[in-house]
Amino acid sequence: MKKQKFSIKDIATSLNISKTTVSFILNGKAKEKRISQPLVDKVLKFVEEVGYTPNQFAQSLRTGKTKILGLMVEDISNPFFAQIARNIEDRAYEAGYKIIYCSTENDKEKSKEFLQMFQRLGVDGYIITPTPELEEDIRPLVDSKANLILLDRNLNSLETDYVMVNNAESAYEGTKHLIRNGFRKISFITISSNQTQMTERKRGYEEAMNDHALQPLVHEVSFKKNYTDSVAELKAILNTAPEIDAILFGANYLGVAGLEAISELNMKIPEDLGVVSFDDNDLFRINKPSITAIAQPIEQISETAINRLIDQINSDQQDKNKNGLFLSTTLIPRESSQK
Amino acid sequence: MKKQKFSIKDIATSLNISKTTVSFILNGKAKEKRISQPLVDKVLKFVEEVGYTPNQFAQSLRTGKTKILGLMVEDISNPFFAQIARNIEDRAYEAGYKIIYCSTENDKEKSKEFLQMFQRLGVDGYIITPTPELEEDIRPLVDSKANLILLDRNLNSLETDYVMVNNAESAYEGTKHLIRNGFRKISFITISSNQTQMTERKRGYEEAMNDHALQPLVHEVSFKKNYTDSVAELKAILNTAPEIDAILFGANYLGVAGLEAISELNMKIPEDLGVVSFDDNDLFRINKPSITAIAQPIEQISETAINRLIDQINSDQQDKNKNGLFLSTTLIPRESSQK
């Protein structure tokens, strides 16, 4: 690492004044501390000339603030999270924060390690997509009034801010959309994990089916498998349950893998099988036939989360009443759900 | 931020010894500094009990090492970079490094700011996808022997390590593939930017065309436009140059936007238009017809880059001879290029 040329001390000795004075001036406390204007000007000019920048570690050490946020997502290479990361980034830099990211792969142990890492580092705020059962590891943060916001899912027993979409209603609407379009044997495909967003979606689906006197048909794909295995599993599901006439995919990657499975089985969408999937992407939009999607408002999610977090940081009051912020999805009807 | 419960000083006073001794023991210098084994054990036991973790800012301040890497990509929401970020992340954490990321949007000024940010922060290493003309801003880093690696593209006048694929050859092969499959009026679609990887791809394409006595047909899409505008621009190109019988898309997002444009114009692939695109993704694989892709070895790119960077960091010798590391792409023939 390149050594810093100028420290506050160097400036002070160069100008034959004390570093206290320099520090006050640099921190905009000149008025308050009654530093004379000529001296202020002189210091600022000099600082500008030598291109001084404060050592952020010394600052952090002294102030306890790091200007770093910790972003913990399930997988940064998942387009949904990648876009969130991108949007959060913009606003964070605008507000003077840097971002350290990590991907949990929905692994509790990994998540715990990352939490510890963030904590050791002393991040000023946490944006977290929690794995199931992470409550007890996050609780200490909540108890110590850390600035924290959960993303995409929540943990019921924790009093925190969280941002997510109205998953149950969205799934309900998606299911209703299929029913209205004439499908009856509609299956909901989810993953074998207790992530709250997935259980909510399942609940919404089941409610819609029940409300229309239809039998819910839930199928689970194991979580930890790789893509190829997931496709195989989906093919198996379709083979063993030929009565299914439509599918509601509970997530992005399930929809993608599902399309691949359907294609490999030479089934026709929407003739053989109606399809609606959570999340939207290039594939769903451009595919022939195009795929009906329940699109999450990614920008809005990101902005809500980061703005809320920065609010938390700036209001060091404890009057923050924690609550969930629910955003709405948009059902984008496309060819795959038109019988 | 929660205050750290135990500092090295607390441990020292708790055990009635000096913090020097504690520090030596914690840093594995007990032998070297002749600390007695009983004391070593006692300290380690105590440290374990109270769950002490060092303040990383104090450490960084003192040692000048930050254990943070700066990752600067064009756009973290671009699947190509998102996957790279994911792969780099794994290895970085394994080696004890954290990652701060940022997206340049191929904007030189933004890039400069991010470089400064990384520098101020004192990152231990840089992984950078440079915008054109960023040489003079990166040069100081190179001169000061910073640990640095360029990704996806390089800057000719700089002596640095860089990792990229053999773009010219890949484009040559992609073009040859189309020619061999009977296409003649093959257009190369690129963006209006001097990114080295794009100019290399163009060069390879032109060479292939010339070698087969065909006239190169290069079309540029303006860079800064949003997706919808790009699609419109691509439609305009196809409309004004109806003689084109195949397209080689120079990048991921051009291919995606291109497919959308082609679809909107109701052109048939591959009958009306053969298609090959750089990079691979779900859409290209699953689309009907599937799209022939020039796939970059993303894992290999990421691993090479991060491993090389960590090597740089660990070998504080200046014997590092900088050089380019070129990896090979894989042409994945699919339906879109079979006439």
Place this chain on the structure above:
DNA sequence: TTTAATTAAAAAATCGATTTAGCAATATAA
């Protein structure tokens, strides 16, 4: 027996900032 070397640990300096407490010098009030 005195000197030198070794062992074991501690004191103090340092990294680069922020912040509290305080000190002269001047101005104002009593």
Place this chain on the structure above:
DNA sequence: TTATATTGCTAAATCGATTTTTTAATTAAA
């Protein structure tokens, strides 16, 4: 004229580590 405020600035403490320099107590060598 003396007491009190105000002005303008600085010394020193502090954050939590690492590292150089010292010290004190033994042990070995002369």
